[in-house]
Amino acid sequence: MSNFRVSRRAALAGALLARPGFVFGQGGAPALISSDALRPRAQWGASAGDVSADRAIIWSRADRLSRMQVEWSTSDIFRDAQRVLGPHATEATDFTGKVDLSGLPPDQEIFYRVTFKDPSGVAAEPVNGRFRTVPVSRRDVKFLWSGDTTGQGWGIDESRGGMMTYDAMRRTGADFFIHCGDTIYADSVVAGEIHYPDGSLSRQLVTPEKAKVAESLAEYRGAHRYNLMDRNVRAFHAEVAQMWMWDDHEVVNNWSDSKDLTANAAYHEKRIGALRANATRAFLDYAPLRTNPDEAERVYRRVSYGPHLDLFMLDMRSYRGPNTYNRQEAAGAETAFLGEAQLRWLKNGLQASRATWKVIAADMPIGLQVPDGKDSQGRPVFEAVANGDGPALGRELEMAELLSSIRAGNIRNVVWLTADVHYTAAHHYHPERAKFRDFAPFWEFVSGPLWAGGFGPNALDDTFGPEVVWQKAPGTDNAAPGENTQFFGEVQIAGESGDMTVLLRNMSGTSLWERRFTPAGG
Incomplete structure (x- = not known):
């Protein structure tokens, strides 16, 4: 009944996420590093909350001191993606972070990815998600x-x-x-x-x-x-x-x-x-x-x-x-x-x-x-x-x-x-x-x-x-x-x-x- 549409690429991603052994949210790495142990991790995933016609809270968590960044697009390949620099994830919030995205188009499927970058510039594997904004x-x-x-x-x-x-x-x-x-x-x-x-x-x-x-x-x-x-x-x-x-x-x-x-x-x-x-x-x-x-x-x-x-x-x-x-x-x-x-x-x-x-x-x-x-x-x-x-x-x-x-x-x-x-x-x-x-x-x-x-x-x-x-x-x-x-x-x-x-x-x-x-x- 719902007009919520799932693209083939997104549907495949969802199937992978639910599959045993799949490491959630890992995609192309923003930077090449010699050891995964040096890279921040965001293994707890991401979520969108309190969505309105033009806004949404994006939540995620890193495992160490780092800074949160969110990219979003109406395209599942992130064409013309917008980038928002988020808060520092510190011990004060248990390394969690939230970004309040604004200026979103109404009644659109929004694809987003969250990246955490530590003080030395090493970035975590991005964590991906999607949601649909509220219709007007x-x-x-x-x-x-x-x-x-x-x-x-x-x-x-x-x-x-x-x-x-x-x-x-x-x-x-x-x-x-x-x-x-x-x-x-x-x-x-x-x-x-x-x-x-x-x-x-x-x-x-x-x-x-x-x-x-x-x-x-x-x-x-x-x-x-x-x-x-x-x-x-x-x-x-x-x-x-x-x-x-x-x-x-x-x-x-x-x-x-x-x-x-x-x-x-x-x-x-x-x-x-x-x-x-x-x-x-x-x-x-x-x-x-x-x-x-x-x-x-x-x-x-x-x-x-x-x-x-x-x-x-x-x-x-x-x-x-x-x-x-x-x-x-x-x-x-x-x-x-x-x-x-x-x-x-x-x-x-x-x-x-x-x-x-x-x-x-x-x-x-x-x-x-x-x-x-x-x-x-x-x-x-x-x-x-x-x-x-x-x-x-x-x-x-x-x-x-x-x-x-x-x-x-x-x-x-x-x-x-x-x-x-x-x-x-x-x-x-x-x-x-x-x-x-x-x-x-x-x-x-x-x-x-x-x-x-x-x-x-x-x-x-x-x-x-x-x-x-x-x-x-x-x-x-x-x-x-x-x-x-x-x-x-x-x-x-x-x-x-x-x-x-x-x-x-x-x-x-x-x-x-x-x-x-x-x-x-x-």
């Missing part, structure tokens, strides 16, 4: 979403093909991918050997940083590098533009400012603030994300993708109050989830949007109960919005305010996409089934994990009237990736009609459920 007129658009990479001890086993969900996503030819969070599992240790339920042994790649929980800045950065050791991940990043969010596992499981690690023997550093500081720095080093001039560490943002689509990517982690019993009757600091500033930004952005579809990408689902142990009184503590059946209480008060504003503003065609719960589902919310009824019906689609243990399904909360229209979950905890319990979602928007088709796919790319939606009139 109506055309078909295809994008993907999911979350949760390298969780519950499931890592890279090259003999089993590595993280194969990424290869299935690459083969869709999508315009871009939304990572809804848990881009790493900083709190999950990867063992060298792990048994599948059938008794077979999986031998996984292990690095020093993934042999323990992440606490130091170096360990958090190492968790991000670990994922880039997988050839499927690198090839996917090179061909599909990225839009990253984050959730809890970038720091520690179910974190908020009130997280108490006192009894957790795995952590020597008990201060959640210190862990958050290190994790945030590492995430921003490795995410192909454009920083905000008003708030340098802000993750939530809006991306307009042509006349039919506005994306609102949320941060349900940074501004939340503590995880509690979550049944407060009045709004306050404890009931914050998006936080006042982000909630205001989202309401204003939705009201101002003139796109056919307003897609809200969220860290967590609205109507599924996500438990987080018990409080001192033995009551259940909740990690997400839901807190058991209605009325609207606790964090649900903030969600009720948002949903009411959407209805009052007559804002049509709002769709929610999320991950987090490690299974896939289609949920329909309707006031006729709800305890809180001041909202318009809407859909929420859940899909994940990308490469982690399978879980679920979770219990519903009736406050906003969710109905499970379809779901697929393993029914057991920490189901192995090899049991085909990995999922991603796909959205196709027809340029001519504006119709939206949502598909929920498994790790091989097979469509398990799909439905076409016609946009409501203004």
Whole structure:
């Protein structure tokens, strides 16, 4: 359906990137040197992120002090290439670098190559990638979403093909991918050997940083590098533009400012603030994300993708109050989830949007109960919005305010996409089934994990009237990736009609459920 076109040369490159033994991104060397040991290396690949009609972030990493340079062209042989000198890659950013390309032509396939040159002038082999800029007129658009990479001890086993969900996503030819969070599992240790339920042994790649929980800045950065050791991940990043969010596992499981690690023997550093500081720095080093001039560490943002689509990517982690019993009757600091500033930004952005579809990408689902142990009184503590059946209480008060504003503003065609719960589902919310009824019906689609243990399904909360229209979950905890319990979602928007088709796919790319939606009139 998408108008995304793959040239024969580019398609061949993609096939090579995914092939075992292929060294990612190596092409013609800019300079002849006597030993590869003297040459900088960029073996972690490259990615394009936060693409607009005329801009894109290009990310890559070297292995030593060097300077980043990006060349780009609308030709896959780099005819009339433009060259942009980027930042120095130093220890301060773990040798990562980002270049914000500007002046790009809209709705064009852009080919780029990244080179790092050390202080003596010796250059790394170039790392190649491509993406398509955002259309300014109506055309078909295809994008993907999911979350949760390298969780519950499931890592890279090259003999089993590595993280194969990424290869299935690459083969869709999508315009871009939304990572809804848990881009790493900083709190999950990867063992060298792990048994599948059938008794077979999986031998996984292990690095020093993934042999323990992440606490130091170096360990958090190492968790991000670990994922880039997988050839499927690198090839996917090179061909599909990225839009990253984050959730809890970038720091520690179910974190908020009130997280108490006192009894957790795995952590020597008990201060959640210190862990958050290190994790945030590492995430921003490795995410192909454009920083905000008003708030340098802000993750939530809006991306307009042509006349039919506005994306609102949320941060349900940074501004939340503590995880509690979550049944407060009045709004306050404890009931914050998006936080006042982000909630205001989202309401204003939705009201101002003139796109056919307003897609809200969220860290967590609205109507599924996500438990987080018990409080001192033995009551259940909740990690997400839901807190058991209605009325609207606790964090649900903030969600009720948002949903009411959407209805009052007559804002049509709002769709929610999320991950987090490690299974896939289609949920329909309707006031006729709800305890809180001041909202318009809407859909929420859940899909994940990308490469982690399978879980679920979770219990519903009736406050906003969710109905499970379809779901697929393993029914057991920490189901192995090899049991085909990995999922991603796909959205196709027809340029001519504006119709939206949502598909929920498994790790091989097979469509398990799909439905076409016609946009409501203004």
